[in-house]
Amino acid sequence: MAELFTVINTFTLKDPARAEEFEARFLSHVEWMRAQDGFDSHQAVRLTERPEVYVNIGRWRSPQDFKQVLGSQVFQEHAKEFHQLVDVVAAPSLNVLRSGDKAASTPVVVVESVETSDEPETFEKAWSGYLDELAAQDGFRHAELSRSLVRPGAYTFASWWTEGQAYRTARAAVPAPAPGQADEAAHVTAA
Template sequence: MPAPLFTVINTFLLKDPAGAEDFERRFLDHVRWMRAQEGFRAHQAVRATERPEVYVNLGWWAAPDLFKQVMASETFQEHAKEFHRLVDVTADPSLGILRIDAEDTRAADGGGVVLVERFTVTGEAEAFEGAYRAYAQAAARLDGFGHTDLAKSLVRPGGYSAATRWSGPAAYRAAHRSPEYAAVLKLADVETLPASPVAGNRSPEVIRHA
């Protein structure tokens, strides 16, 4: 079985909300460069709908060493210096656990909403991962589901992050009323962040775990 993907989860907090346009322009330039780097597989950048000063980007890489090589490059360092003038950055390096795509991918096209969920597991990690897998598989059969990714933090004890694309809030609210999601919440506390997609690609090379 192929190795799980190294997942870089960065949260950006605008120092000045008026700088959103400048940040997005610089970020999109950065993303175009990143997509050409060895080991890059895919990414999803979103902007929180209720906290527009907050952006989150999830990047998937073939291996952490390849990402570290890119980070050490002069171009990356120049981009990072530009970003730090505009945003505060919190990094949560993680390891991909689960990736599921809907059979009908139309829900993932265009706009929609990406629900970012940060879990802190209070029970057994293996039980939580099994419960989330069962929930994700059930959610994938619902109208409005696009895709979901779950990653385990390498720095936050008991920490997991999920990003799920839905056609709209009504779709994920229906999923959250399911017994499968109730089983997830018995094993973890969760913080949710509804967000609008800013940029992303779902590379066919990315391993699908189901």
């Protein structure tokens, strides 16, 4: 698997009543991003239990490709607009595990934040086994694990499912190797 530079952005609405405005601006921004050199793919989801929170997983072929886009005037203008509507937490990461088929139309995404003091090789090996077990469960579509490049020991595990109950059943049958915060979400956009 080619390791992709992944940026995991968490957007929290300052005013939940402006969700529609944020989504329209974000979708316009996504169209622009798709046309940029080095762009690979992205998935944006809105958390089910906390609908004021969106998570965008953007994948780039290299950190340099993303940095070039990040420094552009258009990106800076979009960022300025977003900061009026949302608080942003960015987590540049390296995609270290992927499994399953493309899941752009899958209705449920689970985003898990996990922290560990284990060495990356040990932690990622354990999660690779976990991912293999999840892939055998009913309703599994796709999953990926990304390691933060700025917070040692911090990972994001995203998994795509045919429905929320399929995830909950699988998780009860196959416990994760490390505890974390798991949030169910629904797609806003994907490419």
